[in-house]
Amino acid sequence: MKMKIPVKQLSAISLLVATAATVRVGMNWVALAIAIPIYGVVVKIGLSETLAFTSGFAFGPIQGFITGALIILISDLFTMAGLWTPFIAIIIGMLGFLGGIFRHLKSNPSIIVLGTAAIVLTLISELFQNIWFGWYMWSFYTPGTPFLLVFATALVDGLPSMITAVISNTILFMMVMPRIIKILQEWIILKPQ
Numbered sequence: 001m002k003m004k005i006p007v008k009q010l011s012a013i014s015l016l017v018a019t020a021a022t023v024r025v026g027m028n029w030v031a032l033a034i035a036i037p038i039y040g041v042v043v044k045i046g047l048s049e050t051l052a053f054t055s056g057f058a059f060g061p062i063q064g065f066i067t068g069a070l071i072i073l074i075s076d077l078f079t080m081a082g083l084w085t086p087f088i089a090i091i092i093g094m095l096g097f098l099g100g101i102f103r104h105l106k107s108n109p110s111i112i113v114l115g116t117a118a119i120v121l122t123l124i125s126e127l128f129q130n131i132w133f134g135w136y137m138w139s140f141y142t143p144g145t146p147f148l149l150v151f152a153t154a155l156v157d158g159l160p161s162m163i164t165a166v167i168s169n170t171i172l173f174m175m176v177m178p179r180i181i182k183i184l185q186e187w188i189i190l191k192p193q
Helices: 007-033 048-059 061-075 085-105 111-140 147-157 159-175 177-189
Strands: none
Touching: 007 048, 007 061, 007 177, 048 061, 048 085, 048 111, 048 159, 048 177, 061 085, 085 111, 111 147, 111 159, 111 177, 147 159, 159 177
16 A cells, blocks of 8 residues: 655655754753753653644644654654664654544544643653653663562652643643644645645
8 A cells, every 4th residue: 555645745744843853852952951850851841742643633643653753763863862762753653643533533623622632642652651661671770670660660750751741732732733733734735736
């Protein structure tokens, strides 16, 4: 099965990826420059999840997955990339995929529905990221410790960044996403090529 993505859609996806990756790299650099140890909180302020979901909502599940995965893969080329990159790329790609599914369920969502979706999807994303981090720590650093203890520790340690991600994504889903979708629809979807 061959998938053809129209040129305007491809250029829009490229713009979404470039924007989110640039913000993610910038927030990473800011987090590293701050003297106090709040790296995990600062890096959660960004557009990765919002623009992946937006791409999926505007263009479809496959395009949303590609957008989310590319945001992580490209931004990690300029940051402290590690073994987590493929796993986080899949998680954020799935948020983009779910954006495409979400559109089939609710084609014109209200701000409240978008805020609720942001909270639920961010919590799911953070849960999967913490599961992966717990497994990673357990496998390579604490294999003698029960996995559930390591996972619980990862959840507790990740709580500040999870709260930051929920707040950031909720605001962005409710304030920025509707505007971007409108622009994309006017620029790409509604106008003839």
